[in-house]
Amino acid sequence: MNSSSRRRVIVATVLLVMTCNLSPFSSSLCMAMDHQESLSLERYTDSKEGFTLLRPSSWIKVDKAGATVLFEEANKGSNNVGIVVSPVRISSLAEFGTPQFVADKLIQAERRKESTKGAEVISVSERSGKDGLQVYEFEYKVDSTRGGMKRVFSAAFVASKKLYLLNISHSDGLQFPLDMDRRMILEQVLHSFDVASST
Template identity: 45%
Template sequence: MIVHNPLLCKLQNYAPYRIAPLGASHRKQSIDVTIRAKTESPVPIRRRQALSILFMTASTLQTAASDAETETSQFQTYSSPKQGYKFQIPSDWQKTEKSGADVLFVEPASKAGDIGVTVSPVRIKSLEQFGDLTAVGDRLLAAERSKESTEYVNLLSSASRRGENGTLIYSYDYKLDTSRGKKRVISTVAVAGQKLYILNGTVKCSKPGPDCSPLGGPGVVESVQAASSSFDILAVQ
């Protein structure tokens, strides 16, 4: 499901065309294997014992390598050379088509989360021209609060970073209670080459309790966070 992103409305005045709404949404896994041989033993190791240790070591390394390969294969890099961005996505999430989104992935098991990207033309050349981290965040939350369906919105965290090519990137993690349900939203924003990039990740929450208990479990939240933290602009065009 595509979820309207209010930040697009705020940038509408900067765009030469109408900006389509964004849809309703690195982790590096590594295994370090260290094998330490006891050298302090005064008893010499016989050839048969040495071979046994060698075979056991080789078996351990093969198992660890297999486990590491399994872990890293859980995520894959999705890149769009045409639009100039990339991010990490769980390898089992399903790619779908949706009007207004350049790409959209949905969590397959329970449809409890999604990660989507929109790319829209704007007149500003950098995110700094729109505002700093706090100013943009205030506008985003104010737009959410102004909706009739919104019952409660709370910013959990915000962050600012630079991509590989120096592009400024803002991210906002907030909880949203609406008349249609509770959700957790992570919006990641960048401007480069007079294009507005927004990666929007949405996690559906269970209704009971004040906190967001993700319907698909904590792994869905981690997947959305990984996509947000890995989002980057390939090159300023």
């Protein structure tokens, strides 16, 4: 690309960014540009409930009934990271069932929701957390009347007779599919979910 072509591309990009910022009606192209915004992560630790994870630093902490903590992307509330902590009688996930069994229960619960049009498990895995803690991880797709097609990454573990469940929900429709860069960042969030070190 010669220097005059490069200049034209830079000018066109600047104009596009200005149009996106000034226009009350964002075009699909503006929305697509915004959608590709890069995320940086920061460590979040809840010492009271005893968990830790990386979370998108620009996402806003909001209060929502039923969630121990919830972070939402500004102006895109359907993109969020939520954690629920509940008391249980079991001391490990294995007592509840295999990763596949838990994934099946999770997807059944999704399908029972009135707003769900379809749900499908993509992958199921298991990893070791701090001190060999058993952590199950799931990825699935949900098509919903509330927010359209979504990609969901979940992780679960049991510690100190509490069930910890992480849900990362992100839009993944035909118009704005989940791009590889953002997917990799959300997977970092997923893999970072763990029990917090005792102080």
